[in-house]
Amino acid sequence: EVQLVESGGHLVQPGGSLRLSCAASGFSFGIYSMNWVRQAPGKGLEWVSHIISSSTTMYYADSVKGRFTISRDNAKNSLYLQMTSLRDEDTAVYYCARDAYWNFDLWGRGTLVTVSS
Amino acid sequence: QSVLTQPPSVSAAPGQKVTISCSGSNSNIGNNYVCWYQQFPGTTPKLLISENNKRPSGIPDRISGSKSGTSATLGITGLQTGDEADYFCGTWDSSLSAYVFGTGTKVTVL
Numbered sequence: 556e557v558q559l560v561e562s563g564g565h566l567v568q569p570g571g572s573l574r575l576s577c578a579a580s581g582f583s584f585g586i587y588s589m590n591w592v593r594q595a596p597g598k599g600l601e602w603v604s605h606i607i608s609s610s611t612t613m614y615y616a617d618s619v620k621g622r623f624t625i626s627r628d629n630a631k632n633s634l635y636l637q638m639t640s641l642r643d644e645d646t647a648v649y650y651c652a653r654d655a656y657w658n659f660d661l662w663g664r665g666t667l668v669t670v671s672s
Numbered sequence: 673q674s675v676l677t678q679p680p681s682v683s684a685a686p687g688q689k690v691t692i693s694c695s696g697s698n699s700n701i702g703n704n705y706v707c708w709y710q711q712f713p714g715t716t717p718k719l720l721i722s723e724n725n726k727r728p729s730g731i732p733d734r735i736s737g738s739k740s741g742t743s744a745t746l747g748i749t750g751l752q753t754g755d756e757a758d759y760f761c762g763t764w765d766s767s768l769s770a771y772v773f774g775t776g777t778k779v780t781v782l
Contacts, residue, residue: 602771658722
């Protein structure tokens with residue numbers, strides 16, 4: 556089955572760190588660019604970060620630049636998001652999304668990150 | 673605050689048509705493809721339209737997309753109760769070097 560499964564989200568204190576993972580299956584993960592997109596409770600979609608298939612190019616939203624790092628391991632069919640210096644406003648469901656020329660055609664179910672003291 | 677503006681809500685009776693606008697600028701919609709996503713409450717977003725007007729496999733032809741200048745439009749004809757959802761436009765912004773989503777529009781079937 557073609558799918559993306561996120562994991563790693565949980566409650567963390569402000570200033571803390573967290574690493575999210577996204578496991579891909581059912582397709583050739585290594586040829587696709589990938590993204591992280593988040594959605595705060597009751598809010599719209601916010602793009603977070605993008606990484607191309609070879610990991611040589613990454614992009615970040617200004618809101619997370621310098622704090623979050625996207626990476627991938629094509630041998631393990633996995634995408635990651637290392638989050639540091641977490642803030643209350645980072646509280647959201649984090650989705651990984653497959654990227655076909657900036658068309659996000661496959662999404663995971665998301666993992667909830669809650670930043671609170 | 674999103675650089676792509678959508679109306680907060682649109683509504684119509686079953687069987688009627690709704691259109692959702694997405695307004696941007698030359699750095700995003702004006703020079704890049706637009707996608708549209710559908711999201712039901714508590715569920716994962718789904719790609720409805722890619723590259724301004726292309727429907728992925730399984731998306732019915734009563735769903736359509738178009739683009740003119742710095743605006744894009746999603747159209748849904750033959751409205752059904754199952755179309756009640758939130759809809760987001762999205763595109764790459766060349767000035768920001770970032771992907772941007774629209775503010776989102778809630779479709780209500782009266």
